[in-house]
Amino acid sequence: MASLITCPxxxxxxxxxxxxxxxxxxxxxxxxxxDEAWHDxxxxxxxxxxxxxxxxxxxxxxRRFLVVERDTFTHEVHSVTDGAAFxxxxxx
Amino acid sequence: xIRDHYNRHALDEKLRGAPRPPxxxxxxxxxxxxxxxxxxxxGEEDAVERLLSSVTEFAVRFSAPGEWLVxxxxxxxxxxxxxxxxxxxxRAHILDQSEARVLFRLSGPSTRRILAKGIGLDLHPIAxxxxxxxxxxxxxxxxxxxxxxxxxxxxxxxxSFAESLFDDLMTMGREYxxxxxxxx
Numbered sequence: 001m002a003s004l005i006t007c008p009x010x011x012x013x014x015x016x017x018x019x020x021x022x023x024x025x026x027x028x029x030x031x032x033x034x035d036e037a038w039h040d041x042x043x044x045x046x047x048x049x050x051x052x053x054x055x056x057x058x059x060x061x062x063r064r065f066l067v068v069e070r071d072t073f074t075h076e077v078h079s080v081t082d083g084a085a086f087x088x089x090x091x092x
Numbered sequence: 093x094i095r096d097h098y099n100r101h102a103l104d105e106k107l108r109g110a111p112r113p114p115x116x117x118x119x120x121x122x123x124x125x126x127x128x129x130x131x132x133x134x135g136e137e138d139a140v141e142r143l144l145s146s147v148t149e150f151a152v153r154f155s156a157p158g159e160w161l162v163x164x165x166x167x168x169x170x171x172x173x174x175x176x177x178x179x180x181x182x183r184a185h186i187l188d189q190s191e192a193r194v195l196f197r198l199s200g201p202s203t204r205r206i207l208a209k210g211i212g213l214d215l216h217p218i219a220x221x222x223x224x225x226x227x228x229x230x231x232x233x234x235x236x237x238x239x240x241x242x243x244x245x246x247x248x249x250x251x252s253f254a255e256s257l258f259d260d261l262m263t264m265g266r267e268y269x270x271x272x273x274x275x276x
Binding site for chain 2: 011012014060
């Protein structure tokens with residue numbers, strides 16, 4: 001796993017300071033969406049080999065939620081953005 | 093007198109007995125600082141940061157976006173609270189932390205080597221200059237780390253973790269003859 005994460009608020013930090021809080025690419029379905037859509041959103045997860053988008057929380061630092069794009073195969077970290085900035089950029 | 097949090101320091105038990113003379117590497121434990129946490133309300137982060145940096149009576153430590161720790165060596169907790177309330181005037185929430193955190197001041201030529209055993213941060217002056225501050229993990233304890241001088245660092249830890257952190261720091265510094273005492 002990627003061992004160094006560059007937090008946009010705190011700088012380069014070891015991964016021990018963070019907690020992974022799950023897939024960040026999922027989009028919450030509308031309240032009236034079908035049971036299948038909600039089941040997929042809540043329970044079904046991919047286990048990708050390659051680039052993934054995840055929520056990481058910097059629990060021992062600024063305690064912000066971050067969106068980390070990393071590669072599960074090469075352990076390379078492509079980008080780290082603040083969760084709030086990511087949400088506004090993607091119109092969520 | 094009832095022995096409670098207000099008249100008992102978290103490290104009284106650890107530092108009982110005659111103090112040893114401070115060595116080259118010394119850990120001073122803060123006594124009676126006033127501390128407060130300042131949390132800016134949404135949208136007022138920049139204004140609060142400007143206000144805090146305009147005052148020199150207290151030290152301001154970065155904790156998170158829109159969140160700072162303010163430490164005053166001279167003021168009382170109530171005085172600091174009043175001072176910050178007047179300064180921020182509704183732009184921020186002020187929370188007294190004077191009894192909630194313990195200040196560790198580590199000084200001496202080997203401080204960086206000592207801290208390197210517990211903190212995964214680059215502490216070279218280029219990466220972490222004097223005056224820089226950030227929350228970090230020391231061993232398993234989240235602390236606020238500040239560089240106040242070339243070889244002087246301050247760690248602010250929650251009071252309930254103070255004994256643990258004290259033991260960790262003394263173990264980390266044993267090789268460098270780290271001494272400890274309450275600050276004068």
